Amino acid sequence: MAKKTPAKHTILLIEPDKVLAKTYVRALAAASFETLVEPDAQAAILAIDQKKPDVIITELQLAAHNGVEFLHELRSYPEWQDIPVVVLSQVPQAESGMSEQAAQKLGIKVYAYKYQTSLSDLTKIVASIL
Amino acid sequence: MRITDNELTGVDSSYDVRLFKALAEDLRAPLLQIARGSELANSGSGTAADLKSIETTADATLKLIDSYLFSTQVMLGQQKLELEPVSVKAIMYDTAHYLDKMCKLYDQQIELQIHARNTLVMAHPQAMQAALISLAHSFISSFQRTSPQQIILTAQKTGYATTTGIMTTGTKLSQQSLNKARQLFGNIRQPLRQHTHANMAGIYVADSLFAAMQSTLKVKNEQQHSGLAAILLPSQQLSLL
Numbered sequence: 001m002a003k004k005t006p007a008k009h010t011i012l013l014i015e016p017d018k019v020l021a022k023t024y025v026r027a028l029a030a031a032s033f034e035t036l037v038e039p040d041a042q043a044a045i046l047a048i049d050q051k052k053p054d055v056i057i058t059e060l061q062l063a064a065h066n067g068v069e070f071l072h073e074l075r076s077y078p079e080w081q082d083i084p085v086v087v088l089s090q091v092p093q094a095e096s097g098m099s100e101q102a103a104q105k106l107g108i109k110v111y112a113y114k115y116q117t118s119l120s121d122l123t124k125i126v127a128s129i130l
Numbered sequence: 131m132r133i134t135d136n137e138l139t140g141v142d143s144s145y146d147v148r149l150f151k152a153l154a155e156d157l158r159a160p161l162l163q164i165a166r167g168s169e170l171a172n173s174g175s176g177t178a179a180d181l182k183s184i185e186t187t188a189d190a191t192l193k194l195i196d197s198y199l200f201s202t203q204v205m206l207g208q209q210k211l212e213l214e215p216v217s218v219k220a221i222m223y224d225t226a227h228y229l230d231k232m233c234k235l236y237d238q239q240i241e242l243q244i245h246a247r248n249t250l251v252m253a254h255p256q257a258m259q260a261a262l263i264s265l266a267h268s269f270i271s272s273f274q275r276t277s278p279q280q281i282i283l284t285a286q287k288t289g290y291a292t293t294t295g296i297m298t299t300g301t302k303l304s305q306q307s308l309n310k311a312r313q314l315f316g317n318i319r320q321p322l323r324q325h326t327h328a329n330m331a332g333i334y335v336a337d338s339l340f341a342a343m344q345s346t347l348k349v350k351n352e353q354q355h356s357g358l359a360a361i362l363l364p365s366q367q368l369s370l371l
Contacts, residue, residue, distance in 0.1 A: 019236065
């Protein structure tokens with residue numbers, strides 16, 4: 001009898017920088033995660049509607065609607081309350097205007113500063129959440 | 131942040147700080163791509179294409195820094211811009227050649243729209259190319275959508291003069307957003323509305339270089355394209371041909 005391969009966890013990466021997004025996808029794939037990429041909040045909401053991800057990794061600095069607005073919208077839907085979120089942003093948390101309490105309320109599990117988060121750090125963060 | 135007329139037209143004491151911040155922001159984005167790309171290449175799952183991508187990013191960033199340094203020399207008066215008859219077509223082709231690899235990296239297509247093929251304009255070749263490269267960097271890194279975007283190097287005859295600049299598809303620009311970017315106001319990473327990673331120092335540098343060539347950068351909106359362009363006067367040499 002053939003062995004069943006465990007289903008891959010799906011990550012939704014919201015990252016406007018295409019070059020960087022491709023690198024993150026490759027690193028997450030090497031750690032056996034399937035990653036979908038969207039460049040902005042609106043596209044991300046549509047993607048979640050199509051397939052609910054196991055984890056969302058998001059930049060806060062996005063075109064049109066910023067990441068905080070996206071998170072508020074995400075949490076306004078009852079069926080998406082439990083999706084864990086990792087913020088991977090070029091804005092340090094101290095400058096984001098987001099308190100620990102507010103981050104918790106939005107379901108942010110980890111707030112990572114992009115310039116100090118290696119690929120290996122990111123895959124470890126995602127693995128620790130799942 | 132509300133911007134007063136004085137702030138938009140006059141000298142601001144914090145201007146140098148804003149420029150310094152804009153330059154730092156512009157340069158750390160490609161450095162991050164290089165750092166993470168190198169990590170991937172060294173992780174065992176990297177490919178030759180990853181190394182090529184790092185090389186392209188590094189080369190493009192070095193070229194951008196060259197443009198910035200050149201503009202600094204112009205602003206400090208160390209480099210005097212003697213305007214001379216310049217072939218728009220030659221500069222455009224040369225610039226497109228430099229930008230092609232970077233555009234491909236971002237899944238964008240570079241296109242030349244030269245409707246002033248044999249036109250000679252009064253410009254400084256190095257300054258003109260530096261301005262176009264700075265502008266293009268700004269546009270390439272700003273307009274990152276899922277579908278491929280076009281980055282258009284344009285040169286059009288507009289009556290007596292020639293309008294030269296960079297256009298793209300999908301986004302309309304306003305004069306107000308250009309003014310903010312020009313003066314380094316607003317969000318450093320989002321100086322132009324609806325842009326995510328607009329390279330503000332790039333717009334500032336292009337603006338300064340066109341000003342040094344006695345021209346002004348303006349918003350140019352067409353039916354399907356929008357961008358920034360400057361009007362360059364024709365060479366008198368043309369009338370002798």
